[in-house]
Amino acid sequence: MSISRQALERMKEVIGGDKAVLAEILQSFIDEAEPLAESILSAARDGRLDTLGRAAHTIKSSARDFGDARLAALCADIELRSKQGSVSNAVACSQQIAQGCIALKEELAAYIGAEMNGEIP
């Protein structure tokens, strides 16, 4: 499990405790996850460091919000290195991030389902 219940509870508190709004935010990431993963992979393949860094930055923010510390750290590293202009293993790193992104998406979808079914207290 990558996501943190604690992080999601904190986000729920920030938005005023509205489960429907939380579900909308999570769904927004679910919708964006695959294009983001694709974007970071293609940027790494093509050596477009600017796009690579920005995509990593976006995923990093969401990963932190949802409590996925490992994915956030991977993104922070590649974002920093893309700013410095030296990403030696960009394709490999971006594949890890893309996989983490898709995994995070699936966990969030499962969380929404559980939330809707009342399985989450």
Next chain:
Amino acid sequence: MSRKGRILVVDDTRTMRLKLAAAATALGHQCHSVGSGGEGLEYMRANPVDAVLLDVVMPEMDGFDVLRAMKSDPALRDIPVIVISSLDDTGSAVKAIELGAEDFLPKSFDAVIFRARVNTLLEKKYVRDAEVDYLKQVQKLARAAQILKIGNYNPSKLGLGEISQRHDALGDLARVFADAAQKVYERERRLRQSIKTLRGGFGLIVLGIIWGLVAPLSRMASGLEAHPFGMAFWVSLLSGVCCIAWSVAKGTVPKPREIPWGYFLAYALLGAVVSESLLFIVAGKVEASIISIIIVLEGFLAFAFAALMRVEQPSLSRFAGLLLGLGGVLVILYDKFTGASPGGLLWTIVALAIPTCYAAEGIMLAAKRPENIPTVTTVGMMQLLAAVILLPIALATDQMIYPSAKPGALELTVFLIAAASLSANVLFLYLINNLGSVFTGQAAYFTTVAGIGWSIVLLGESLNAWIWASLVFMAAGLFLVGPKSEAEAEPPPSLDAREARQT
């Protein structure tokens, strides 16, 4: 915080936009979100915004560019901004604050921090708005003081309405200014109205004296066997030529296509062709003093026409004034008709058409007048048009007067009538423009009095005590009618009056 703030979220990531907007909405604020810096600037220029939550890393126009654009725009530079940055990117936060951002928030903020920062920012914004508003109102008050200093006491020109609603020392000061100005303004307005009445009354007396001369002169001309249509032609031609010569010298003659010909045709028929021809015809049959008396009916008819056409505001006091004037005329008529012949009575009734023409002319001039043509030019064009109409009539009726090589009494009389008619028409038009048709209609009373006086002096006609008694009625009538109200803005009611109404 009870007040609802208007917050703009600028972030290219939809997930973050939704989170920030939901967080701000949860605090009770109104929120609008956009996905780029350009859209954010566009929204701020078109809508009031109290605070901006701005992402730094965005494609095309990033958060720094947005801040630079805001600080260089006087309309946006005072909107406070919180930049949203990652905890591991403090360099960006510092740079944003150096560019003018008020504060920064990490992307993974908690509810307490968010509430504290947003609400504190909004409180500061409201305090600053209140200070700016206060300063603007102080400037308005200073401007009002400048306006008062140059002697303009019209309260509606001071622009103190909004400041007077304040419940503080500034509001007290504005109310003191406004009330003092209103009192002075009302006093000045009454004074201006009194001066206008006096000046108008003097104008009426002069007009009456000049116009009163026409009836006895016409009577004298009939004694010299002058033909009425020939007389009317020469009087119109001479006065028309004088006015147009003046207008040509001043360059005020309009181009033919700019002249409202229909209007001038009606004006010429009422003001010269019909009225002057009738006057010269009746002058041979009726005493000049009787014609002068009949002319006073113009005042009553002018009021009746004005009230019917709603050209001027009728009122009970003005109506009573006109009735008093009419009462004076009836007193004279009662005295004059005692023992009058049937022929004299018939011509007297025909003469009633003369004041009817004058009254209709007065109303026409007051209700609609070509504004781009000066008074003297207007009179000149009317008189020349009348001469053009009268020429074939005089020729067809064999009433044309041909000037003799050696001018005599007839030529002198025609010249004097033309001079009187010209002066009276110009003054008549001037008074109508400045005092209104009803008040100017009161000139008929003075025409009557002057006509009687001229008849006594020039023709040796006799009068009795009834006529002098009727003058009292006429003077009282004139006082009650008064000039039309000044066309200036009414000041708002004074504070004292408003408070008195509320209690």
